[in-house]
Amino acid sequence: MLYNPQWESKINSYSMDGLITWLEQQPANENYSYFSYTTCLAAQFNATCGREYEVPNPFLFWRWHTFEHKLEYSVASAVPHNYGAALERARAIANK
Numbered sequence: 001m002l003y004n005p006q007w008e009s010k011i012n013s014y015s016m017d018g019l020i021t022w023l024e025q026q027p028a029n030e031n032y033s034y035f036s037y038t039t040c041l042a043a044q045f046n047a048t049c050g051r052e053y054e055v056p057n058p059f060l061f062w063r064w065h066t067f068e069h070k071l072e073y074s075v076a077s078a079v080p081h082n083y084g085a086a087l088e089r090a091r092a093i094a095n096k
Contacts, residue, residue, distance in 0.1 A: 014049045028084030041076040
């Protein structure tokens with residue numbers, strides 16, 4: 001089989017663009033468990049970026065504009081909990 005450099009693409013941007021790139025590489029119809037602290041979408045993306053995951057506090061309204069808050073509460077927590085739907089939500093947020 002021929003070599004394709006895209007196979008080695010790495011996500012090195014902890015941002016909405018990085019999230020979209022990562023989600024494009026996930027199986028669209030595969031579900032993720034939002035309620036698992038270690039395997040939820042946000043935890044998986046943080047691990048891919050080499051970051052330790054912490055759930056952002058939803059009551060700190062001055063942080064609602066941050067990427068962490070959007071990742072957790074606008075992309076990952078919304079249903080359905082599959083990568084394809086999360087990709088659509090992330091793209092919608094990025095295009096605002």
